[in-house]
Amino acid sequence: MGTSAPEHLNSSGCRIQYSQGKGRGVYASRLISKETIIEISPVLFFGPEEYETHGKYTALDHYTFKWKDGRMALALGLGSLFNHSNSPNVSYTLDTHTDSIRYKTIRDIDPDEELCIFYGHKLWFEPVGATELGTDSEPDNGWGGLVENYNQEEEAFDPDEVVEQDSLPFTRFKPPPEEEDLESIKTVPAWVVDIPEPRHITTLLKWLKVSGLEDPDLGHLKRIRKQDNQTTLLLSVEPVEPELPAEFELPSPFQIPVPSSAALTLTSLNLKTALWPTFYAPKRKGEMESWSHGKVKWARDAMQVVVAEAQRARSEGELPIFAFLPVSYEDGLDRTAAARDTRNSTSHPLRHAALNLIRMVADLNAEESEHGSNYLLTTKTVFLSHEPCIMCSMALLHSRVKEVFYLTPMPKTGGCGGIACLPMLEGVNHRFEICVWNEPPSDLTIDETLDA
Numbered sequence: 116m117g118t119s120a121p122e123h124l125n126s127s128g129c130r131i132q133y134s135q136g137k138g139r140g141v142y143a144s145r146l147i148s149k150e151t152i153i154e155i156s157p158v159l160f161f162g163p164e165e166y167e168t169h170g171k172y173t174a175l176d177h178y179t180f181k182w183k184d185g186r187m188a189l190a191l192g193l194g195s196l197f198n199h200s201n202s203p204n205v206s207y208t209l210d211t212h213t214d215s216i217r218y219k220t221i222r223d224i225d226p227d228e229e230l231c232i233f234y235g236h237k238l239w240f241e242p243v244g245a246t247e248l249g250t251d252s253e254p255d256n257g258w259g260g261l262v263e264n265y266n267q268e269e270e271a272f273d274p275d276e277v278v279e280q281d282s283l284p285f286t287r288f289k290p291p292p293e294e295e296d297l298e299s300i301k302t303v304p305a306w307v308v309d310i311p312e313p314r315h316i317t318t319l320l321k322w323l324k325v326s327g328l329e330d331p332d333l334g335h336l337k338r339i340r341k342q343d344n345q346t347t348l349l350l351s352v353e354p355v356e357p358e359l360p361a362e363f364e365l366p367s368p369f370q371i372p373v374p375s376s377a378a379l380t381l382t383s384l385n386l387k388t389a390l391w392p393t394f395y396a397p398k399r400k401g402e403m404e405s406w407s408h409g410k411v412k413w414a415r416d417a418m419q420v421v422v423a424e425a426q427r428a429r430s431e432g433e434l435p436i437f438a439f440l441p442v443s444y445e446d447g448l449d450r451t452a453a454a455r456d457t458r459n460s461t462s463h464p465l466r467h468a469a470l471n472l473i474r475m476v477a478d479l480n481a482e483e484s485e486h487g488s489n490y491l492l493t494t495k496t497v498f499l500s501h502e503p504c505i506m507c508s509m510a511l512l513h514s515r516v517k518e519v520f521y522l523t524p525m526p527k528t529g530g531c532g533g534i535a536c537l538p539m540l541e542g543v544n545h546r547f548e549i550c551v552w553n554e555p556p557s558d559l560t561i562d563e564t565l566d567a
């Protein structure tokens with residue numbers, strides 16, 4: 116063993132340092148933000164035969180990654196020096212196009228923090244740190260382990276490329292569109308004019324086309340309203356009163372509120388058309404926001420954190436239930452929060468993971484938010500190890516969360532598809548999308564009668 120670690124010219128803020136009980140490790144020499152590629156290591160291959168007859172009897176066995184075609188690969192550069200953690204802060208992807216391994220931070224990294232990857236559940240050494248799990252008897256569910264990462268080909272795709280619904284690693288349930296009531300319909304003031312002579316309508320419509328008043332923002336509205344023997348023409352939503360052609364001797368235009376968007380449901384169509392004739396544009400059944408490869412990777416990374424932290428919680432005497440609010444994929448700027456179920460340690464029956472998470476968000480935002488809005492998770496996605504119980508599902512609904520992902524369905528107690536599905540109930544004042552991971556890890560099973 117050398118007496119001091121070699122210097123390494125890695126410009127992404129990594130250094131090599133001895134790590135207590137683990138040999139050398141990779142450390143952050145400055146703050147590194149989430150989703151930073153910190154290393155791309157070229158690999159050196161060993162053919163299956165060479166590996167079987169020689170490689171596996173050498174120290175290299177502790178360093179090699181299994182490649183897709185059965186070869187073993189030794190990461191050069193920093194790649195071989197990342198130590199293992201059950202709650203890794205770095206993910207990696209085998210890039211078969213360039214024969215290299217890319218290492219990326221999963222979350223923001225503090226200066227001097229060790230950068231660790233997840234080796235899988237079958238470890239060949241006694242991991243340092245009381246939080247580490249993993250025995251030979253434990254099934255390797257592949258979560259973040261070598262096998263799974265090696266099957267993850269997202270990096271080989273364009274991160275912005277859309278993933279087909281059927282290829283997503285989770286199943287999505289989208290609530291029906293909101294039924295609107297009169298109060299919730301958004302309107303904009305629009306200029307309209309009554310047309311005393313219906314025979315002028317065609318000419319006026321032609322005039323409108325060349326008048327500069329045609330506005331794509333009005334595409335969801337019909338141009339003409341016929342009501343009580345009165346024909347009215349929609350002119351514009353500009354603040355200034357439009358000038359009308361003098362030859363028709365029209366009365367002065369006036370402003371009225373018109374709906375600002377098309378009607379999604381028949382109920383809203385009726386309500387909106389009472390204001391001004393509106394087009395009906397129901398969302399096609401099953402129509403959902405699309406997911407890109409990059410976003411799927413983001414969700415997978417978040418779920419890896421959930422699994423690792425749920426296992427860690429169990430090793431520390433808690434229930435293996437975990438809730439995680441990652442930095443959102445789109446802006447990558449907001450706060451993250453994470454919470455365990457702490458019913459065991461607190462002897463408090465309401466300390467469920469999802470409730471703890473919502474309370475944590477409220478506490479974090481308490482100083483900055485307007486009174487009463489600090490708990491809101493509007494536009495956010497929450498990742499859970501288990502389907503939330505009815506109480507937690509209601510709390511999530513109350514928090515206005517956008518999406519909830521869970522791994523383990525709870526058919527007897529769950530409130531997001533188990534015994535009930537709260538966001539789909541009639542009359543609730545918010546709906547969120549539910550995404551159920553396709554293959555829940557078997558080692559997070561809890562008593563089926565427990566509320567998660």
Ligand SMILES: C[S@@+](CC[C@H](N)C(=O)[O-])C[C@H]1O[C@@H](n2cnc3c(N)ncnc32)[C@H](O)[C@@H]1O
Binds near residue numbers: 178200240
């Ligand atoms: C890929 S190497 C990592 C770099 C290694 N520490 C070195 O100095 O060369 C894997 C080896 O690091 C050690 N190691 C990695 N993670 C560890 C952990 N959490 N606890 C203890 N030892 C660890 C084990 O000896 C393992 O065989």
